[in-house]
Amino acid sequence: GQQLNQSPQSMFIQEGEDVSMNCTSSSIFNTWLWYKQDPGEGPVLLIALYKAGELTSNGRLTAQFGITRKDSFLNISASIPSDVGIYFCAGQFRDSNYQLIWGAGTKLIIKP
Amino acid sequence: DSGVTQTPKHLITATGQRVTLRCSPRSGDLSVYWYQQSLDQGLQFLIQYYNGEERAKGNILERFSAQQFPDLHSELNLSSLELGDSALYFCASSVDHARVDTIYFGEGSWLTVV
Numbered sequence: 052g053q054q055l056n057q058s059p060q061s062m063f064i065q066e067g068e069d070v071s072m073n074c075t076s077s078s079i080f081n082t083w084l085w086y087k088q089d090p091g092e093g094p095v096l097l098i099a100l101y102k103a104g105e106l107t108s109n110g111r112l113t114a115q116f117g118i119t120r121k122d123s124f125l126n127i128s129a130s131i132p133s134d135v136g137i138y139f140c141a142g143q144f145r146d147s148n149y150q151l152i153w154g155a156g157t158k159l160i161i162k163p
Numbered sequence: 164d165s166g167v168t169q170t171p172k173h174l175i176t177a178t179g180q181r182v183t184l185r186c187s188p189r190s191g192d193l194s195v196y197w198y199q200q201s202l203d204q205g206l207q208f209l210i211q212y213y214n215g216e217e218r219a220k221g222n223i224l225e226r227f228s229a230q231q232f233p234d235l236h237s238e239l240n241l242s243s244l245e246l247g248d249s250a251l252y253f254c255a256s257s258v259d260h261a262r263v264d265t266i267y268f269g270e271g272s273w274l275t276v277v
Binding site: 082084091092093094095096099139141143150151153154155156158 | 205
């Protein structure tokens with residue numbers, strides 16, 4: 052079946068650093084979503100992207116819908132301790148019958 | 164608070180047993196999704212219902228079943244439980260099956276099989 056490759060799998064960074072993660076697919080996607088999951092809780096939608104090249108921000112978070120429609124990127128600027136968690140990308144590809152495909156997640160750990 | 168309510172929050176049971184997880188969607192949401200998340204793993208889509216009807220099926224085992232009732236709440240039934248079924252089970256809801264950007268997740272039900 053369809054798969055999303057999300058990288059990196061985990062990141063250890065210093066507080067204040069910028070963070071980048073991405074998802075790629077072999078299929079063309081119509082929608083890209085980025086979620087954050089805090090420990091012991093359900094994922095929460097951060098940013099939704101709907102068209103190629105779209106760049107959307109949510110506070111210190113910025114996500115982009117790749118031009119090829121096969122990838123997406125999430126950047127976090129000036130990371131703070133509460134950014135810790137798992138970030139998931141999810142996408143809806145053409146002919147997917149509206150189903151979401153999920154990446155495996157990027158675990159963000161911030162060193163104090 | 165996402166508005167999606169899941170019960171129980173934690174459950175410990177023995178192998179071979181059967182459990183039922185319950186989900187109440189957000190007010191007005193017609194679509195319910197069930198996901199499984201094993202330790203340090205991603206989300207595995209199990210099944211989706213829309214207004215009482217099964218809409219899509221993912222990697223759901225034959226030992227698992229689900230339904231959505233007329234009042235739109237949903238139950239996930241897990242039977243003949245195995246140690247590998249230990250996981251966090253999420254329910255999510257959305258206003259309709261096509262609006263994937265309106266999916267809200269509950270806090271999950273932690274299942275431990277011993």
